[in-house]
Amino acid sequence: MSLLDKFMKGRAELAMPGPDGLISRKSFLQAAGSAVAAGVATGMVASCQTQGQSPTYPVPTSGTYKAPTGQQVPSSPPYSPPANVPAQSDTPIELEAWKSDADRQSGPVPTPLPNDERVGYALVGLGHLTLEELLPAFGACKKSKPVALVSGNPEKLQKVARQYGIKPESCYSYDTYDKLKDNPEVQVIYIVLPNSMHAEYTIRGAQAGKHILCEKPMANSSAECRAMIDACQKANRKLMIAYRIQYEPYNRYVREQLQKNEFGKPKFVDAYNCQSSANPNHWRHIKALAGGGALPDIGLYCLNTTRFILGEEPTEVFAYTASDPANPLFKEVEEVCSWQMKFPSGVIANCATHYNVHDARQYRVMTERGWYELGNAYAYEGQKLTTSRADGPIVRQENVSITPKNQFATEMDHFSDCILKDKDPYTPGQEGLQDQQIMEAIYQSAREGRPVKLPPVDQKDRFRGPEPNLT
Ligand code: NAD
Numbered sequence: 001m002s003l004l005d006k007f008m009k010g011r012a013e014l015a016m017p018g019p020d021g022l023i024s025r026k027s028f029l030q031a032a033g034s035a036v037a038a039g040v041a042t043g044m045v046a047s048c049q050t051q052g053q054s055p056t057y058p059v060p061t062s063g064t065y066k067a068p069t070g071q072q073v074p075s076s077p078p079y080s081p082p083a084n085v086p087a088q089s090d091t092p093i094e095l096e097a098w099k100s101d102a103d104r105q106s107g108p109v110p111t112p113l114p115n116d117e118r119v120g121y122a123l124v125g126l127g128h129l130t131l132e133e134l135l136p137a138f139g140a141c142k143k144s145k146p147v148a149l150v151s152g153n154p155e156k157l158q159k160v161a162r163q164y165g166i167k168p169e170s171c172y173s174y175d176t177y178d179k180l181k182d183n184p185e186v187q188v189i190y191i192v193l194p195n196s197m198h199a200e201y202t203i204r205g206a207q208a209g210k211h212i213l214c215e216k217p218m219a220n221s222s223a224e225c226r227a228m229i230d231a232c233q234k235a236n237r238k239l240m241i242a243y244r245i246q247y248e249p250y251n252r253y254v255r256e257q258l259q260k261n262e263f264g265k266p267k268f269v270d271a272y273n274c275q276s277s278a279n280p281n282h283w284r285h286i287k288a289l290a291g292g293g294a295l296p297d298i299g300l301y302c303l304n305t306t307r308f309i310l311g312e313e314p315t316e317v318f319a320y321t322a323s324d325p326a327n328p329l330f331k332e333v334e335e336v337c338s339w340q341m342k343f344p345s346g347v348i349a350n351c352a353t354h355y356n357v358h359d360a361r362q363y364r365v366m367t368e369r370g371w372y373e374l375g376n377a378y379a380y381e382g383q384k385l386t387t388s389r390a391d392g393p394i395v396r397q398e399n400v401s402i403t404p405k406n407q408f409a410t411e412m413d414h415f416s417d418c419i420l421k422d423k424d425p426y427t428p429g430q431e432g433l434q435d436q437q438i439m440e441a442i443y444q445s446a447r448e449g450r451p452v453k454l455p456p457v458d459q460k461d462r463f464r465g466p467e468p469n470l471t
Contacts (some may be wrong), residue, residue, distance in 0.1 A: 061076075247410040250400075274298070
């Protein structure tokens, strides 16, 4: 049935009499509106067929509506312009276009799955990331929904459950965590706990028969990472590490340009991720819980994103770490870490991370004939991309603006897609293990004051799964 036929049929149904044999005023008005629309649609098709030009058609005439107060207010008859409504749940509705190609086009229209077809998530740990970012991000998800919560604080658990419509029987404590096994609504457990707890809760979650999405850093040691990968493999469950940057449009754009050698080959990367903290009692400052200081928490973004945009693995690292001995924040973990990585293509990356300077998160990739600079590169939002290249006697510097996406929603929906279609995630456990091995080499280099070699990896994107479909 053509778009026009569907449209006319819908309109005819609107004007059908009710059980009392009468056509309601509302139906009448809608049908009247449809008469205008039908003329519009017919005219549009005829216009397209005969002239091959943009259609022109009359705007439905305005009338008035009597408000309950008795006032007459201007109104127009209801009118639905033609729309293509595919039956498949993952194919977007196509609306009538109106923008010229002089402006950025909107759409495609989001295609959320019906609620009962979405993948159910249990969130473990109701801290900053879960409450401030992840639970709100489900509102932007198309394939994922929160169905269970795990927390050690009953009051917080109850309040958050009510805020997000989680059933009381789907609220768990750390003691009852393993009972998630008996909750068929939960397909994924999302681990959002201090780093030292990632391994245990991943392994127990896989043993409970659930797929695991685990926050970065994957764990505090490569031995723990291997145990997590093994446990998920044995349980035949998927494991993904929540590297949101690898699903973020600006960082993906830079990677794409570099892979195409758009400005010639990449030669040098300068990356830093810095923030300031103030609470020495927080787990981030306790080595047994955090595994380290700035490096595994935020420096990891420089490491993981550089590997991601280049698609290759470092063969050698050289690092310094330092801490102010008088500052109680840094009794156990490093304040600053600065390191260099050598890549097989010859690229050198210069990276730094700091826990005691004002917020700064950016990188620049220098290539043979230009550079890409991404401001707020690792932030939740607000990326700013500038590129520079020579064009004869001119140097062109451009600001590239890309429609932003909620990074957490994109990442969760990618994992849900993998579960729905039985695919491997783009950032599996092996990707987290590789970062952990490199961080161990970075710490070793800082301790020993010498470069540390890493096993060569020839294959590009060796530790990533198939390219994600993020539309
Ligand atoms: P947070 O301290 O705000 O929350 C941690 C949660 O764990 C709290 O609810 C706390 O009650 C619970 N918890 C359970 N046992 C604990 C213990 N022994 N000590 C301390 N807390 C305990 O931390 P967060 O910032 O939400 O970070 C959680 C995880 O998410 C970390 O692994 C962190 O690296 C990661 N993270 C990722 C991003 C990202 O952008 N992907 C951003 C922030 C944090």
